[in-house]
Amino acid sequence: MSGIVIVLGLFGTALHAPQAPGEPLEWGLLPQNWNWCAHLDVENLKKSAIAVQIIGQIVDQNPDLRKLREIPLIGFKPGEDIRSVTILGTSFDPQKGIVLLRGRLDQKQLTALISFSPSYETRAVEGKVLHRWWDQDQNAFMTGTFLSEDRLAFGRDETAIRAIIAVGTANPKAADPFFVTDPQTFFEFHARGLDELPLPFASPIVKRSRRLSLAVGQRGDKTFAVLAAEFQSPSTAADVRDVLAGLTAFGRLQNADQPRIYSMLQSARFTAEGSIVRGEWEGSSATLQAVWENDVLPRLP
Numbered sequence: 360m361s362g363i364v365i366v367l368g369l370f371g372t373a374l375h376a377p378q379a380p381g382e383p384l385e386w387g388l389l390p391q392n393w394n395w396c397a398h399l400d401v402e403n404l405k406k407s408a409i410a411v412q413i414i415g416q417i418v419d420q421n422p423d424l425r426k427l428r429e430i431p432l433i434g435f436k437p438g439e440d441i442r443s444v445t446i447l448g449t450s451f452d453p454q455k456g457i458v459l460l461r462g463r464l465d466q467k468q469l470t471a472l473i474s475f476s477p478s479y480e481t482r483a484v485e486g487k488v489l490h491r492w493w494d495q496d497q498n499a500f501m502t503g504t505f506l507s508e509d510r511l512a513f514g515r516d517e518t519a520i521r522a523i524i525a526v527g528t529a530n531p532k533a534a535d536p537f538f539v540t541d542p543q544t545f546f547e548f549h550a551r552g553l554d555e556l557p558l559p560f561a562s563p564i565v566k567r568s569r570r571l572s573l574a575v576g577q578r579g580d581k582t583f584a585v586l587a588a589e590f591q592s593p594s595t596a597a598d599v600r601d602v603l604a605g606l607t608a609f610g611r612l613q614n615a616d617q618p619r620i621y622s623m624l625q626s627a628r629f630t631a632e633g634s635i636v637r638g639e640w641e642g643s644s645a646t647l648q649a650v651w652e653n654d655v656l657p658r659l660p
Contacts, residue, residue, distance in 0.1 A: 382443035382461060384547055386534045388506070389447060390522030395550040396447035401462075403545040407577040409648045410545060416656070440464070442509075449519045451556055457514035457523065459506075466505050473503070487524050491517070537570055537635070539585045544576035554591060564599065567591045569634075582647050586638035593634050600631040603638060619650045 384398040404410055441462035448456045473479060476492035478500070483489070487504045494501045502520045503513030512523050534540050538549050553568040570589040577583070590596045607627045614620040627640045 381542055383540070383542060383544075384443075384445060384534075385459075385461075387532045388445070388459060388510075388512075388523055388527055390449060390519060390526055392449050392522070393447055394449055394451055394552050396445060396548070398446075398547040399444045400442075400545045400547075401444065402442055403543060403576060407545055407582065407644070409582065409644050409651065410575075410577070412648065413651055447519075449516065449522070455514065455516040455519070457512060457516060457519050459523075460511045461509055464505070464509060464511055466508075469511070473501075484521055485524050489517075489520065489524075537587060537589060538572040539574040539587055541574055541576055541585065543578050544574040546575045548573045564595075567595045577644060578641075580644050581641050582644045583639070583641040585640075586636075588636045590634050590636070593631070596631045596634045596636045600629045600636045603629045603636070617654065619646055620654060622646060623650060 381400050381403040383400060384396070389396060441460055443461045445459040446456050447459070470490065473490060473492045476494075478491075478493040480491050481488050482491075484504070487506070490503045492501055493499075497515070499515050501513060501515060502517040503511065504520060504524060505511055506524070506527050512520055514520065539547070549570075549572045551570045553571060554566060556565060567590050568588065569591060570587075572587040573584070575582070575584045588596075588599065590599065607624055607629070611621055611624045614624065623640075623642045623646060626642050627638065629636065629638045631637075
Protein backbone atom coordinates (compact mmCIF):
# COMPACT_ATOMS: atom_id res chain seq x y z
CA MET A 360 0.00 0.00 0.00
CA SER A 361 1.51 3.33 -1.03
CA GLY A 362 2.44 6.13 1.37
CA ILE A 363 -0.18 8.45 -0.17
CA VAL A 364 -2.89 5.88 0.57
CA ILE A 365 -1.68 5.65 4.18
CA VAL A 366 -1.90 9.44 4.53
CA LEU A 367 -5.45 9.54 3.16
CA GLY A 368 -6.46 6.68 5.41
CA LEU A 369 -5.09 8.46 8.46
CA PHE A 370 -6.95 11.61 7.48
CA GLY A 371 -10.14 9.60 7.53
CA THR A 372 -9.52 7.90 10.86
CA ALA A 373 -8.46 10.91 12.92
CA LEU A 374 -11.80 12.65 13.45
CA HIS A 375 -12.91 10.89 16.63
CA ALA A 376 -9.50 10.44 18.25
CA PRO A 377 -8.54 12.62 21.24
CA GLN A 378 -6.56 15.79 20.50
CA ALA A 379 -2.97 16.30 21.61
CA PRO A 380 -0.18 18.84 20.91
CA GLY A 381 0.98 19.04 17.30
CA GLU A 382 3.72 16.89 15.80
CA PRO A 383 5.68 19.07 13.34
CA LEU A 384 7.97 17.78 10.61
CA GLU A 385 11.28 16.54 12.04
CA TRP A 386 13.79 18.08 9.64
CA GLY A 387 16.62 16.28 11.42
CA LEU A 388 15.37 12.93 10.06
CA LEU A 389 15.54 13.97 6.40
CA PRO A 390 18.58 12.46 4.64
CA GLN A 391 21.07 14.88 3.17
CA ASN A 392 20.01 14.11 -0.41
CA TRP A 393 16.24 14.34 0.05
CA ASN A 394 14.27 15.61 -2.96
CA TRP A 395 10.71 15.82 -1.63
CA CYS A 396 8.71 15.23 1.53
CA ALA A 397 5.07 15.40 2.59
CA HIS A 398 4.13 15.65 6.26
CA LEU A 399 0.77 15.07 7.92
CA ASP A 400 0.45 16.31 11.50
CA VAL A 401 -2.43 14.10 12.66
CA GLU A 402 -2.74 15.93 15.98
CA ASN A 403 -3.23 19.33 14.31
CA LEU A 404 -5.54 17.73 11.75
CA LYS A 405 -7.96 16.74 14.50
CA LYS A 406 -8.45 20.44 15.27
CA SER A 407 -9.74 21.11 11.72
CA ALA A 408 -13.23 19.64 11.35
CA ILE A 409 -13.50 20.74 7.71
CA ALA A 410 -10.27 18.96 6.69
CA VAL A 411 -11.34 15.76 8.43
CA GLN A 412 -14.81 15.99 6.91
CA ILE A 413 -13.54 16.42 3.35
CA ILE A 414 -10.99 13.62 3.47
CA GLY A 415 -13.28 11.45 5.60
CA GLN A 416 -15.92 11.49 2.86
CA ILE A 417 -13.28 10.49 0.32
CA VAL A 418 -12.15 7.63 2.56
CA ASP A 419 -15.73 6.46 3.11
CA GLN A 420 -16.10 5.94 -0.65
CA ASN A 421 -12.90 3.90 -0.98
CA PRO A 422 -12.87 0.34 0.44
CA ASP A 423 -9.05 0.15 0.51
CA LEU A 424 -8.83 3.31 2.60
CA ARG A 425 -11.58 2.18 4.96
CA LYS A 426 -9.43 -0.82 5.89
CA LEU A 427 -6.99 1.56 7.57
CA ARG A 428 -9.50 2.51 10.25
CA GLU A 429 -8.35 -0.53 12.21
CA ILE A 430 -5.92 -3.41 11.71
CA PRO A 431 -7.37 -6.11 14.03
CA LEU A 432 -4.50 -8.58 13.64
CA ILE A 433 -2.18 -6.37 15.70
CA GLY A 434 -4.79 -4.24 17.48
CA PHE A 435 -3.63 -1.16 15.59
CA LYS A 436 -5.92 1.88 15.23
CA PRO A 437 -4.11 4.46 13.05
CA GLY A 438 -6.33 7.40 13.96
CA GLU A 439 -5.62 6.88 17.65
CA ASP A 440 -2.12 5.43 17.61
CA ILE A 441 -0.39 7.56 14.94
CA ARG A 442 0.55 11.17 15.72
CA SER A 443 2.29 12.09 12.47
CA VAL A 444 3.22 10.67 9.07
CA THR A 445 6.06 11.82 6.83
CA ILE A 446 6.63 10.51 3.32
CA LEU A 447 9.94 11.40 1.67
CA GLY A 448 12.05 10.50 -1.30
CA THR A 449 15.64 10.90 -2.46
CA SER A 450 14.44 10.77 -6.07
CA PHE A 451 11.20 11.76 -7.77
CA ASP A 452 10.08 8.14 -8.03
CA PRO A 453 6.98 7.74 -5.81
CA GLN A 454 7.50 3.96 -5.74
CA LYS A 455 10.68 4.56 -3.72
CA GLY A 456 9.12 6.84 -1.13
CA ILE A 457 9.96 6.23 2.54
CA VAL A 458 7.23 6.41 5.20
CA LEU A 459 8.08 7.72 8.68
CA LEU A 460 5.45 7.02 11.35
CA ARG A 461 5.45 8.48 14.83
CA GLY A 462 3.04 7.27 17.49
CA ARG A 463 2.18 4.36 19.75
CA LEU A 464 3.88 1.36 18.13
CA ASP A 465 3.94 -2.21 19.41
CA GLN A 466 7.34 -3.20 18.06
CA LYS A 467 7.02 -6.87 19.04
CA GLN A 468 3.71 -7.34 17.23
CA LEU A 469 4.81 -5.41 14.14
CA THR A 470 8.03 -7.41 13.94
CA ALA A 471 6.13 -10.68 14.39
CA LEU A 472 3.79 -9.70 11.54
CA ILE A 473 6.54 -9.16 8.95
CA SER A 474 8.61 -12.12 10.20
CA PHE A 475 6.06 -14.46 8.59
CA SER A 476 7.57 -13.51 5.22
CA PRO A 477 9.67 -16.44 3.92
CA SER A 478 12.38 -13.95 2.91
CA TYR A 479 12.49 -12.10 6.23
CA GLU A 480 15.94 -11.19 7.51
CA THR A 481 17.58 -8.69 9.84
CA ARG A 482 20.94 -6.97 10.05
CA ALA A 483 22.55 -4.38 12.33
CA VAL A 484 23.20 -0.87 10.99
CA GLU A 485 24.70 1.81 13.23
CA GLY A 486 23.06 0.47 16.35
CA LYS A 487 19.64 -0.11 14.70
CA VAL A 488 18.05 -3.34 13.52
CA LEU A 489 17.24 -3.26 9.80
CA HIS A 490 14.31 -5.54 8.86
CA ARG A 491 13.91 -6.76 5.27
CA TRP A 492 10.94 -8.75 3.93
CA TRP A 493 8.96 -9.51 0.79
CA ASP A 494 5.66 -7.61 0.52
CA GLN A 495 3.19 -9.45 -1.70
CA ASP A 496 0.92 -6.40 -2.11
CA GLN A 497 3.83 -4.25 -3.29
CA ASN A 498 5.43 -7.19 -5.15
CA ALA A 499 8.78 -5.94 -3.87
CA PHE A 500 11.22 -6.21 -1.00
CA MET A 501 10.58 -3.74 1.83
CA THR A 502 13.03 -2.45 4.42
CA GLY A 503 12.18 -0.95 7.80
CA THR A 504 13.63 0.01 11.15
CA PHE A 505 12.48 1.40 14.48
CA LEU A 506 14.32 4.69 14.92
CA SER A 507 13.05 4.93 18.52
CA GLU A 508 10.23 3.59 20.67
CA ASP A 509 7.69 5.76 18.84
CA ARG A 510 9.28 6.15 15.38
CA LEU A 511 9.18 3.70 12.47
CA ALA A 512 10.69 4.10 8.99
CA PHE A 513 9.93 1.74 6.10
CA GLY A 514 9.89 1.60 2.30
CA ARG A 515 11.48 0.03 -0.76
CA ASP A 516 14.63 2.16 -0.83
CA GLU A 517 17.09 0.54 1.59
CA THR A 518 19.74 3.15 0.78
CA ALA A 519 17.39 5.93 1.91
CA ILE A 520 16.56 4.03 5.12
CA ARG A 521 20.27 3.75 5.89
CA ALA A 522 20.69 7.48 5.22
CA ILE A 523 17.85 8.26 7.67
CA ILE A 524 19.53 6.13 10.32
CA ALA A 525 22.78 8.01 9.73
CA VAL A 526 21.27 11.50 10.09
CA GLY A 527 19.18 10.37 13.03
CA THR A 528 22.34 9.93 15.07
CA ALA A 529 23.56 13.45 14.22
CA ASN A 530 22.59 16.75 15.85
CA PRO A 531 19.05 18.02 15.11
CA LYS A 532 18.79 20.54 12.29
CA ALA A 533 16.35 23.34 11.53
CA ALA A 534 14.55 23.96 8.26
CA ASP A 535 16.02 26.23 5.60
CA PRO A 536 14.23 29.62 5.94
CA PHE A 537 12.80 29.22 2.43
CA PHE A 538 10.55 26.33 3.44
CA VAL A 539 7.20 27.24 4.98
CA THR A 540 6.97 26.17 8.62
CA ASP A 541 4.12 26.99 10.98
CA PRO A 542 3.22 25.18 14.21
CA GLN A 543 -0.48 25.25 13.26
CA THR A 544 -0.18 23.47 9.91
CA PHE A 545 -1.58 19.99 9.48
CA PHE A 546 -0.14 19.32 6.02
CA GLU A 547 3.17 20.29 4.44
CA PHE A 548 4.82 19.49 1.13
CA HIS A 549 8.37 20.47 0.22
CA ALA A 550 10.51 19.75 -2.84
CA ARG A 551 13.89 20.80 -4.17
CA GLY A 552 15.95 20.08 -7.27
CA LEU A 553 12.89 20.49 -9.48
CA ASP A 554 15.03 21.89 -12.32
CA GLU A 555 16.99 18.61 -12.30
CA LEU A 556 13.95 16.40 -12.88
CA PRO A 557 14.77 13.83 -15.60
CA LEU A 558 11.61 14.53 -17.58
CA PRO A 559 12.12 14.94 -21.34
CA PHE A 560 8.75 16.66 -21.79
CA ALA A 561 8.75 18.87 -18.68
CA SER A 562 7.07 22.24 -19.10
CA PRO A 563 9.20 25.41 -19.26
CA ILE A 564 7.93 26.39 -15.79
CA VAL A 565 9.11 23.10 -14.27
CA LYS A 566 12.48 23.40 -15.99
CA ARG A 567 12.92 26.84 -14.44
CA SER A 568 11.79 25.79 -10.95
CA ARG A 569 14.15 25.05 -8.11
CA ARG A 570 12.25 24.64 -4.84
CA LEU A 571 8.63 24.42 -3.75
CA SER A 572 6.99 24.63 -0.33
CA LEU A 573 3.33 24.41 0.67
CA ALA A 574 1.67 24.43 4.10
CA VAL A 575 -2.02 24.14 5.00
CA GLY A 576 -3.40 24.59 8.50
CA GLN A 577 -5.91 26.23 10.79
CA ARG A 578 -5.75 29.18 13.22
CA GLY A 579 -8.83 29.44 15.37
CA ASP A 580 -11.82 29.55 13.02
CA LYS A 581 -9.66 30.33 9.95
CA THR A 582 -8.10 27.93 7.46
CA PHE A 583 -4.89 29.08 5.77
CA ALA A 584 -2.51 28.03 3.01
CA VAL A 585 0.98 29.38 2.32
CA LEU A 586 2.99 28.71 -0.86
CA ALA A 587 6.61 29.48 -1.72
CA ALA A 588 8.25 28.69 -5.06
CA GLU A 589 11.80 29.48 -6.15
CA PHE A 590 12.77 29.88 -9.80
CA GLN A 591 15.99 30.34 -11.74
CA SER A 592 15.54 34.07 -12.27
CA PRO A 593 13.58 37.07 -10.93
CA SER A 594 11.91 37.53 -14.33
CA THR A 595 10.47 34.00 -14.23
CA ALA A 596 9.26 34.57 -10.67
CA ALA A 597 7.52 37.82 -11.70
CA ASP A 598 5.84 36.05 -14.64
CA VAL A 599 4.61 33.20 -12.44
CA ARG A 600 3.26 35.68 -9.87
CA ASP A 601 1.34 37.46 -12.64
CA VAL A 602 -0.05 34.17 -13.95
CA LEU A 603 -1.26 33.09 -10.51
CA ALA A 604 -2.79 36.51 -9.80
CA GLY A 605 -4.46 36.45 -13.23
CA LEU A 606 -5.93 33.00 -12.71
CA THR A 607 -7.29 34.10 -9.34
CA ALA A 608 -8.86 37.21 -10.90
CA PHE A 609 -10.38 35.07 -13.67
CA GLY A 610 -11.79 32.76 -11.00
CA ARG A 611 -13.45 35.72 -9.29
CA LEU A 612 -15.02 36.81 -12.59
CA GLN A 613 -16.27 33.31 -13.28
CA ASN A 614 -17.83 33.10 -9.81
CA ALA A 615 -19.16 36.63 -9.47
CA ASP A 616 -22.63 35.17 -8.83
CA GLN A 617 -21.29 32.68 -6.27
CA PRO A 618 -20.62 34.80 -3.16
CA ARG A 619 -19.04 32.01 -1.13
CA ILE A 620 -16.47 31.11 -3.79
CA TYR A 621 -15.89 34.77 -4.69
CA SER A 622 -15.11 35.70 -1.09
CA MET A 623 -12.64 32.85 -0.77
CA LEU A 624 -10.76 33.88 -3.93
CA GLN A 625 -10.80 37.50 -2.82
CA SER A 626 -8.36 36.79 0.02
CA ALA A 627 -5.63 35.17 -2.11
CA ARG A 628 -2.44 37.23 -2.46
CA PHE A 629 0.70 36.62 -4.55
CA THR A 630 4.02 38.47 -4.35
CA ALA A 631 7.46 38.10 -5.93
CA GLU A 632 10.73 39.03 -4.28
CA GLY A 633 13.85 38.22 -6.24
CA SER A 634 13.49 34.71 -7.63
CA ILE A 635 10.87 33.62 -5.05
CA VAL A 636 7.09 33.75 -5.41
CA ARG A 637 4.95 33.61 -2.30
CA GLY A 638 1.23 33.05 -2.08
CA GLU A 639 -0.99 33.39 0.97
CA TRP A 640 -4.63 32.60 1.52
CA GLU A 641 -6.74 32.70 4.68
CA GLY A 642 -10.48 32.28 4.96
CA SER A 643 -13.32 31.31 7.23
CA SER A 644 -13.42 27.57 7.86
CA ALA A 645 -17.23 27.82 7.98
CA THR A 646 -17.27 29.37 4.50
CA LEU A 647 -14.89 26.73 3.20
CA GLN A 648 -17.15 24.03 4.62
CA ALA A 649 -20.19 25.63 2.97
CA VAL A 650 -18.36 25.72 -0.39
CA TRP A 651 -17.46 22.06 -0.02
CA GLU A 652 -20.98 20.95 0.93
CA ASN A 653 -22.97 23.15 -1.47
CA ASP A 654 -20.70 23.88 -4.43
CA VAL A 655 -18.22 20.99 -4.68
CA LEU A 656 -19.69 17.83 -3.16
CA PRO A 657 -22.90 17.84 -5.27
CA ARG A 658 -20.77 17.89 -8.43
CA LEU A 659 -18.65 14.90 -7.49
CA PRO A 660 -19.51 11.54 -9.09
